[in-house]
Amino acid sequence: MSRTEDRLSRWAVTAPPTLFLLAFFLVPALIVVLASFQYPGEFGGLAPLADPGDGSEHGLTLENYRFYFSDFLFTEILLRSFLVAAASTLICLVLAYPVAWLIARSPKQHRDLLVLLVILPFASNFLIRVYAWMIILGPQAGLAQAVNGLLGAFGLAPVSLLFSPFAVLVGMVYVHLPFMILPLYTNLEKHDPVLLDAAQDLGANAWQRFWRVTWPLSLPGVFSGSALVFIPVLGMFAIPDILGGTRDMLIGNLIKDQFLGVRDWPFGATLSIVLTLCVLGLAGLAAWAGKGGRHG
Amino acid sequence: MALLELHDVTRRFGDFEAVKDVSFAVESGEFFTLLGPSGCGKTTILRMVAGFDRPDGGRILLDGRDLAATPPEKRPIHTVFQSYALFPHLSVGRNVAFPLRMAGLPEGEIRRRVGETLEQVHLAELADHYPHEISGGQKQRVALARGLVNRPRLLLLDEPLGALDLKLREEMQLELIKLQREVGVTFVFVTHAQNEALALSHRIAVMNRGRIEQLDVPSRIYGFPQNRFVADFIGNCNLLEARVVDRRDGELGLEAEGLGEIRAPATDRPGSTGVLALRPEQVRIHAGGDGENDQDNRFPGTVRDFLYVGDVTTYQVVLDNGFRLSALRANDAPGRARFFEIGDRVTVSWARQAGHYVPD
Ligand SMILES: Nc1ncnc2c1ncn2[C@@H]1O[C@H](COP(=O)(O)OP(=O)(O)OP(=O)(O)O)[C@@H](O)[C@H]1O
Ligand SMILES: [Mg+2]
Numbered sequence: 038m039s040r041t042e043d044r045l046s047r048w049a050v051t052a053p054p055t056l057f058l059l060a061f062f063l064v065p066a067l068i069v070v071l072a073s074f075q076y077p078g079e080f081g082g083l084a085p086l087a088d089p090g091d092g093s094e095h096g097l098t099l100e101n102y103r104f105y106f107s108d109f110l111f112t113e114i115l116l117r118s119f120l121v122a123a124a125s126t127l128i129c130l131v132l133a134y135p136v137a138w139l140i141a142r143s144p145k146q147h148r149d150l151l152v153l154l155v156i157l158p159f160a161s162n163f164l165i166r167v168y169a170w171m172i173i174l175g176p177q178a179g180l181a182q183a184v185n186g187l188l189g190a191f192g193l194a195p196v197s198l199l200f201s202p203f204a205v206l207v208g209m210v211y212v213h214l215p216f217m218i219l220p221l222y223t224n225l226e227k228h229d230p231v232l233l234d235a236a237q238d239l240g241a242n243a244w245q246r247f248w249r250v251t252w253p254l255s256l257p258g259v260f261s262g263s264a265l266v267f268i269p270v271l272g273m274f275a276i277p278d279i280l281g282g283t284r285d286m287l288i289g290n291l292i293k294d295q296f297l298g299v300r301d302w303p304f305g306a307t308l309s310i311v312l313t314l315c316v317l318g319l320a321g322l323a324a325w326a327g328k329g330g331r332h333g
Numbered sequence: 334m335a336l337l338e339l340h341d342v343t344r345r346f347g348d349f350e351a352v353k354d355v356s357f358a359v360e361s362g363e364f365f366t367l368l369g370p371s372g373c374g375k376t377t378i379l380r381m382v383a384g385f386d387r388p389d390g391g392r393i394l395l396d397g398r399d400l401a402a403t404p405p406e407k408r409p410i411h412t413v414f415q416s417y418a419l420f421p422h423l424s425v426g427r428n429v430a431f432p433l434r435m436a437g438l439p440e441g442e443i444r445r446r447v448g449e450t451l452e453q454v455h456l457a458e459l460a461d462h463y464p465h466e467i468s469g470g471q472k473q474r475v476a477l478a479r480g481l482v483n484r485p486r487l488l489l490l491d492e493p494l495g496a497l498d499l500k501l502r503e504e505m506q507l508e509l510i511k512l513q514r515e516v517g518v519t520f521v522f523v524t525h526a527q528n529e530a531l532a533l534s535h536r537i538a539v540m541n542r543g544r545i546e547q548l549d550v551p552s553r554i555y556g557f558p559q560n561r562f563v564a565d566f567i568g569n570c571n572l573l574e575a576r577v578v579d580r581r582d583g584e585l586g587l588e589a590e591g592l593g594e595i596r597a598p599a600t601d602r603p604g605s606t607g608v609l610a611l612r613p614e615q616v617r618i619h620a621g622g623d624g625e626n627d628q629d630n631r632f633p634g635t636v637r638d639f640l641y642v643g644d645v646t647t648y649q650v651v652l653d654n655g656f657r658l659s660a661l662r663a664n665d666a667p668g669r670a671r672f673f674e675i676g677d678r679v680t681v682s683w684a685r686q687a688g689h690y691v692p693d
Pocket of ligand 2: 375376377491
């Protein structure tokens, strides 16, 4: 094969994914970055970059970032969002691990069916499923009545399950659980059972076999499952909108409001950038910690 | 008291009896081998001794105590798996440290014992490598080191050399013998390679279809097979169908099918029909009508085929009465690959003390 041909075929292979990333990732990201340095348009949207000549705002500015740091409220919402995402991820992990493990250990001919059951909820509309939780957690439902009956027995005031951080967490966990189960299952299913025999043979009891063999081998699945839950939860606005109270605003709601509510696109873009930078920083930290764990 | 005893151990899978009434005893410090063709139940026996499987009948004793109620992790028995089963997420050193960690030894003691054991299997410099970074032979040594590091009463080895190439295999055989002598741990070794069993073992149990066919030291397994299966399975063997016609002063007169009368050493086992097992290296082959000793059993024949394997050549000789016999000759003249050509007239002979009569 000649050199030009070689170069050509290399291009043929790498060009499509490169173009794909450019078109669907890099360009939109750059647009958002640019927007975060612009002024808002008079009726939403963005003010022009070039001077329109009528004395209105135009060009680039740091005003949006200054505004973000002028009020700790925004950072507080951001931190709360991270907290909710972390809690949702942790709860998902705790709930998903045994499920994934059981599916991976079940007879081969049943596994596909069980996986299908895990993803079956996706067959119905996301909003309908979240609204269903409004009924389940609502004051008339058995759950709330049981809880408040119990509280009453101890002489405590009744609480509302719905429109609370608890309801938000329930919704987040419920919606994202399959995203944790699937990567965990894919990982656990690949484990060679002879490793557990070997561990047992060498003196490991059931807990040690899990902690020393299954768990460390499943870490890649834990990481991808966590990323698949953590990041969507971080940006989620529908669930806190429907199930949360007025004080449970998360960064997703805030950003959505900038675009759809108060129509301050540049500040929405700024919030998005801050959020993205935080996530990237966290991912970098995780990668660094992961490397350290492997060789340390 | 024997270290390990199996009494009438049976294991069924549905209607199929994988292990049938197997009994044997392994002495402390012994290198004991279970030898048999694929599917004869070797792994099943090891799994029951290790505790991963339970016998449907019979008892397994270690130091005289029944193991039935002891789970695998509590048995002072370790296994070297055929696939090695090294932990991929742990370095070589940490793999070897695993059983010591489980035993809750202090960190300093663990480090000392791991270093010592890795030294013994010549892997000290690979302690920080991961299993995917080392060769098959090295993995084998790690598995051995991991099995031996906390001095189990018994080490079970399930075809541990099966995945190695011939050269490495022979190297590892020598090392296994040396290592076992050094550490003094009792080995129960499983293989379907008869030469490996003969080379390594103090005693061999030859198995077939879930039963033990013969249990003895290697030289007797090879020299005095107790039945057709053992004679046939161990090494190459000429099996001559024969009938006893007379017995006198330590010798048998046999009427061999198609050969007429031959003489063979007596056996203490009765039975008037059976086979004479005759190793190819016991059969001498001469050109034309030469012969050495009229005490020998001698038959004329024609070379039909030969197999050159380097150090020796095995000749297939068709006797004049139609019987086929293999005879082996060492290639002791430099550069000679064979001493006879196909079609050569030869005489085969064997001493009347050679061969072993196996009554049915
Ligand atoms: N869990 C099981 N269920 C059903 N049959 C089994 C099971 N385990 C083993 N067997 C059968 O028992 C017989 C003995 O198996 P085993 O693995 O002990 O043979 P082996 O002597 O180790 O053979 P190989 O040299 O091929 O490893 C085989 O016929 C096998 O098919
Ligand atoms: Mg086997």
